[in-house]
Amino acid sequence: MPLKKALCAATALTLASAGAAFAETTITIATVNNGDMIRMQGLAEDFTAKHPDIKLEWVTLEENVLRQRVTQDVAAKGGQFDVMTIGTYEVPIWGKQGWLVSLNDLPESWDAGDLLPAIRNGLTIDGELYAAPFYGESSMVMYRTDLMKKAGLDMPEAPTWDFIKQAAAAMTDKGNEVYGICLRGKAGWGENMAFLTAMANSFGARWFDEDWKAQFNTPQWSDTINFYMDLMNNYGPPGASTNGFNENLSLFQQGKCGMWIDATVAASFVTNANDSTVADKVGFALAPDKGLGKRGNWLWAWSLAIPAGTDAEDAAKEFIAWATSKEYTALVASKEGWANVPPGTRTSLYENPEYAKVPFAAMTLGSINSADPTNPTVDPVPYTGVQFVAIPEFAGIATQVGQEISAALAGQQSVEEALEKAQALTVDEMEAAGY
Amino acid sequence: MAREITQKRKIVNTLVAWTIGFLIFFPILWTVLTSFKTEAQAISDPPVFLFFDWTLENYAIVQERSDYARFLWNSVIIAVGSTVLGTIISVPAAWSMAFVPSKKTKDILLWMLSTKMLPAVGVLYPIYLIFIELGLLDTKVGLVAVMTLINLPIIVWMLYTYFREIPGEILEAARMDGATLRDEIIHVLTPMAIPGIASTVLLNIILAWNEAFWTLNLTAAKAAPLTAFIASYSSPEGLFYAKLSAASTMAIAPILILGWFSQKQLVRGLTFGAVK
Numbered sequence: 001m002p003l004k005k006a007l008c009a010a011t012a013l014t015l016a017s018a019g020a021a022f023a024e025t026t027i028t029i030a031t032v033n034n035g036d037m038i039r040m041q042g043l044a045e046d047f048t049a050k051h052p053d054i055k056l057e058w059v060t061l062e063e064n065v066l067r068q069r070v071t072q073d074v075a076a077k078g079g080q081f082d083v084m085t086i087g088t089y090e091v092p093i094w095g096k097q098g099w100l101v102s103l104n105d106l107p108e109s110w111d112a113g114d115l116l117p118a119i120r121n122g123l124t125i126d127g128e129l130y131a132a133p134f135y136g137e138s139s140m141v142m143y144r145t146d147l148m149k150k151a152g153l154d155m156p157e158a159p160t161w162d163f164i165k166q167a168a169a170a171m172t173d174k175g176n177e178v179y180g181i182c183l184r185g186k187a188g189w190g191e192n193m194a195f196l197t198a199m200a201n202s203f204g205a206r207w208f209d210e211d212w213k214a215q216f217n218t219p220q221w222s223d224t225i226n227f228y229m230d231l232m233n234n235y236g237p238p239g240a241s242t243n244g245f246n247e248n249l250s251l252f253q254q255g256k257c258g259m260w261i262d263a264t265v266a267a268s269f270v271t272n273a274n275d276s277t278v279a280d281k282v283g284f285a286l287a288p289d290k291g292l293g294k295r296g297n298w299l300w301a302w303s304l305a306i307p308a309g310t311d312a313e314d315a316a317k318e319f320i321a322w323a324t325s326k327e328y329t330a331l332v333a334s335k336e337g338w339a340n341v342p343p344g345t346r347t348s349l350y351e352n353p354e355y356a357k358v359p360f361a362a363m364t365l366g367s368i369n370s371a372d373p374t375n376p377t378v379d380p381v382p383y384t385g386v387q388f389v390a391i392p393e394f395a396g397i398a399t400q401v402g403q404e405i406s407a408a409l410a411g412q413q414s415v416e417e418a419l420e421k422a423q424a425l426t427v428d429e430m431e432a433a434g435y
Numbered sequence: 436m437a438r439e440i441t442q443k444r445k446i447v448n449t450l451v452a453w454t455i456g457f458l459i460f461f462p463i464l465w466t467v468l469t470s471f472k473t474e475a476q477a478i479s480d481p482p483v484f485l486f487f488d489w490t491l492e493n494y495a496i497v498q499e500r501s502d503y504a505r506f507l508w509n510s511v512i513i514a515v516g517s518t519v520l521g522t523i524i525s526v527p528a529a530w531s532m533a534f535v536p537s538k539k540t541k542d543i544l545l546w547m548l549s550t551k552m553l554p555a556v557g558v559l560y561p562i563y564l565i566f567i568e569l570g571l572l573d574t575k576v577g578l579v580a581v582m583t584l585i586n587l588p589i590i591v592w593m594l595y596t597y598f599r600e601i602p603g604e605i606l607e608a609a610r611m612d613g614a615t616l617r618d619e620i621i622h623v624l625t626p627m628a629i630p631g632i633a634s635t636v637l638l639n640i641i642l643a644w645n646e647a648f649w650t651l652n653l654t655a656a657k658a659a660p661l662t663a664f665i666a667s668y669s670s671p672e673g674l675f676y677a678k679l680s681a682a683s684t685m686a687i688a689p690i691l692i693l694g695w696f697s698q699k700q701l702v703r704g705l706t707f708g709a710v711k
Contacts (some may be wrong), residue, residue, distance in 0.1 A: 028656050033670040038500065057656035060667035065651060072652070076560070078567050080655040190671070245672045250478040263672060273675065275475045 016356040025315040026055040027082040030070050032063045032302065034265075034344040036135050037085065039332065040323055046331055047322045054315045058432060063190075073101045074307045081307060082316045088122045088301050088373065092390040095130035101306040101313055102128040103320065110321045111291035114346045116365075119301050122373040122384070131303035132324040135265075136344025138367035139198060139297045141285040142252065145276060147171045147178065158295075158319050161227060161288045162203070164259065166405060167234035171258030180235035182257035183228070186244040187406035191397035194387040195261070196405065197398070198371075200224040202289045202296035204378040207389050207426075212382060212435040216401075216423035224417050225405060228288055241410035253277060261287060261296070264367055267360035268339060284363040286370060292378045299371035301345065322371055393433045400425050463687070469680035470494070477676040493681035501664055503685060510660035510689075512575050513650065514643040517582035518636055521590045524583070526632070529594035530620055534603055544595065547588040555585075555648045566653060573655045581653065582643045589642070590635055597631025598624065630703045637694070637701050644690045661686040 031037045037060070044056055051224030059081070061069060070084045074094060086094070094100050104127075106112065112120070112129060119136045123129055128392040141159060148155055151170035156163065184195045197207065205220035232240050235258075237251055245262060249269055252260045253276040260266070273279040287297030304323060306316045322328060322372060326348055332341045339358050341349065349355050350365045376386045388398070401422040408418040469477050471489045497503070532540050562581065563572075571577030601624065609623045625632065647662040652661060665686050668679040694701070 030655070033667055033675065035674050041500070059655050059659070059663075061651075061663070062666050062669035063671050065666050065669075069652065072559070076563055076565065078572055080572055200522060246670075246674060249674060250480075253475070253478070253481055256480075265672060269674070274473075305551060 009013045013074070023104040024053055024055055025312050026057055027312045027315050027319060028057045028059060028080065029083040029085075029304075029319070030059045030061070030066060030081040031085040031195075032066050033138075034063075034302075035268075035340075035352050039300070039340065040134070040342075043328075043331060043335065047319060051315075051318060052320075054318065056319070070307075077309055079307075079309060079311075082306050082310045082312045083319055084307060085134070085302055087303070088299065089385065089388045089390060089395070091131045091303060091305065092125055092384060093392050094305070095125040095128065095232045099308055100130040101164075101282045101308055101310070101316075102130060103132055103306070103317070104129055104334050106132070106317060106321050110325055111348075114326070114348050115195050116345060116347060116368060118299060118368055118371055118373065119345055122299065122301065124305055127363050131305035132320045133301040133345040134324055135342035136299070136301040136368055138299050138344070138364065138371055139195070139262055139287055140264055140267075140363055141259055141261050142257075142266060142369045143167070143283050143285065144171070144281050146281045147258045148283070155283060155285050158286045159288050161273060161290055161296075164261075164288045165227075165231060165235075168231055168259060172235045176372065177256050178258060179237040179251075179256060180258045181231050182237055182243065182248040182251050182260045183232060183240070184244055184248065184262070185232065185240040185409050186242050186247070187399065187402040188244075189388065189395045189402060191244050192406055193402040196224065196228065196402075198287070198298040198387040199228065199296040201294045201377050201386065202287070202292065203227070204290070204292050206379055208381060208383065208430075210380055210382050212430060214423055214430060215390055216419045216426060220411035221416070221419055225408070225419060229231060229409065229415055241406045260342075263300070264344070264360065264364040267364065271359060284360055286363070286366055294376070294378050295370050297367050297371055299368060299373055300387070306405040391433075393429055397426050397429045450591045463691075466680045466687075467684050469677055470684045472677050472680075476673050477680070478674060493677045494685070496528050496678055497681045497685065498666070501667065501682075503664065506659060506661045506664040506686075507689065509575060509654075509658055510662075510686075513578045513582055513658075513660050514640045516579040517586060517643050518577070518590075518639040520579060520583045521586050521639060522594075522632065522636055525587065525590040525594050525626065525635075527620060529598050530624060530674055532591070532595050533598035533601075534606060534616050544592065548592060551588055559652060562649075563652070572653060572661060573657050573659075575658045578650060578653060578658055578660075585646070585649070586639050586642055590639055593635040593638070594628070594631065597628050597635070600631075601627050628701065633697075633700045634703070637697050641690055641694065 013127075030097065031041075041058055041060070048054065048056060052129070057356055066085065067087075067090070070081060070086065071079070071090070073080045076127065091100070094362060115133060116136065119133045122127070123131045123133060141155070141164070143155055147170070148167065150335070153167050153170055155167070159167075164181065170180070171178035172178065184192045186192055200206070200221060203220050203224040205218060205224050206215055209215060237243070237256065248257065248260055248262060249266055251257050252270055255278050267282075267284060270276050270282050271279050282308070287295045289295045304320045306313060306320070326346065329341050329349055333354070338355050341355065343349070343361070343364050350361065355361055371386045371388050373384050376384070383391065404413070404418040404421045407413050408415050468484070470493055471491070472487055473490060473492070476483055476487050516701070532544065566572045566577055569577070571580070606619055606623060609619050614623065621665070645662070647666075650660050650662045651666060654660070665679070665682050668675055668682040
């Protein structure tokens with residue numbers, strides 16, 4: 001009776017697949033397009049092999065698209081994602097809103113105590129850890145050792161802004177298209193304002209005083225922006241008002257920048273001989289200071305978080321515990337070498353003698369440790385965040401301020417005009433927001 | 436008497452036309468060329484044009500990293516589905532506006548067009564919330580519906596202008612021969628307007644294929660089309676230009692080929708009724 005047999009077989013098969021489907025949980029992970037995240041996708045088989053009942057779906061998007069997408073989804077409770085990649089700016093705001101699941105109950109072996117304190121503090125609100133750091137970054141000075149030597153200067157490990165200016169002047173050779181310093185000029189809260197806010201911290205400036213009053217009319221901000229303009233106009237590349245991370249990376253890799261102050265993650269790019277023409281001539285130093293006790297470096301961590309209301313919370317936690325574990329670090333090291341391990345999240349990584357051999361390891365750790373998101377400025381402030389202010393209004397305000405300063409850099413207005421407009425628009429927006 | 440066109444003038448005109456054509460096409464050409472470069476060559480200054488070591492590495496990486504076939508399939512369903520649905524709705528609508536206009540027809544046409552004047556982001560939240568309520572987020576059905584509604588004004592407008600070129604007497608004759616309304620639209624009007632309908636359909640497939648606001652905002656993993664595929668290769672921190680170019684080339688290739696093969700139809704349709 002072949003028909004009956006076939007029917008029985010089909011029924012058994014259907015039941016089996018239905019059973020399998022029932023046991024399987026799918027988690028959708030929203031992530032950004034950067035080297036560390038792409039590497040994690042490639043290594044995710046290690047996770048699925050250990051958890052055959054969990055299926056992973058990836059949504060990889062450009063950083064700004066992702067930010068808008070996940071914000072919209074978490075605010076409207078769309079339930080599209082079970083794990084989200086979010087930054088240090090979003091975590092405190094979303095945590096306070098009750099949009100994220102607390103990760104205090106991740107397994108003991110995950111070892112929360114091993115996280116770098118600066119990074120952990122930025123992700124903790126009222127004692128609840130709302131996101132697990134996947135990789136952390138700060139900013140530092142990258143410079144050309146050969147040009148520095150040619151200029152007869154010696155880069156200290158912790159330079160001052162005055163030294164940076166002196167070095168920029170000495171290294172600039174516009175005839176040969178070598179510019180002493182490359183800095184961000186493109187407008188945006190995560191573009192020029194990330195750099196300038198961190199720089200302003202070292203000049204003693206701050207976004208708001210303790211009463212949430214905007215501070216762009218203070219001499220500290222005027223000093224910061226004038227110093228920046230002076231550097232960029234005299235020793236920077238032409239058209240700097242549209243340069244962001246990628247543009248400066250490209251200039252540096254082609255040997256056109258003497259110094260570049262930007263994200264620590266750039267270190268692995270500029271020292272990669274496949275892409276960089278100056279790979280063996282790059283040195284690193286801490287971000288500059290003004291002798292006021294704060295350095296001009298930022299602090300950022302791409303972290304994994306779970307939106308409240310997901311129906312796959314347990315599976316999402318399993319995944320986060322895997323992706324941000326010490327074991328994952330060891331897995332990357334064994335497959336792709338220590339230089340490719342996601343940096344900046346765990347103390348144990350920096351205690352590892354193998355990792356210490358990576359040329360930029362010590363400077364990355366030093367930079368991260370010298371930034372304190374809960375105490376970012378010389379004078380006290382009511383907010384957390386080094387290169388940002390962790391309030392929802394900040395992204396909009398800082399992008400507008402960034403446009404004013406970018407316009408000044410492009411020569412469309414003076415520094416004074418830009419700061420006046422920045423002050424006026426910040427006051428307006430903050431009043432409208434009820435501060 | 437026809438104007439005399441000298442040989443010299445012909446050559447100049449041809450050269451000017453080719454130069455303009457090349458300039459318009461250049462960004463696409465550059466994207467395709469970049470997709471065969473290494474990341475270092477992609478950003479080199481001065482830029483390398485043709486003489487570099489051509490590599491297929493970027494395509495290999497993109498293939499390995501992303502499920503291209505799934506994105507492509509979603510794009511096809513969304514673009515073709517919304518165009519077919521839109522055309523089915525628009526043909527009768529355009530017929531009534533062209534052949535039995537009322538006093539308000541002009542106003543309705545303008546009102547339909549006015550929906551295109553609002554920036555899409557203005558209605559993002561209402562639509563997002565409706566989609567959550569209806570369980571349509573990240574589904575092809577939801578996207579087909581949205582893309583149909585978005586392109587409907589354009590389809591109706593285009594068909595309306597084509598139908599107006601067709602003499603109403605022909606339809607009248609068909610009616611006198613006993614054709615029903617359905618026969619009249621399907622067997623008389625449609626065959627006569629085929630060039631116009633074809634170019635409308637093609638243009639709308641292209642528009643739906645390239646639409647990158649709703650397709651990015653209303654999808655996640657399951658229904659994401661090629662626009663999301665491209666967005667996954669862009670990055671503000673890190674150089675991905677060559678891979679991004681490879682992804683873009685793969686995303687535009689199908690529609691470019693479709694456009695190439697149907698260009699005769701497209702031009703005929705777009706100039707339909709231009710010469711009296």
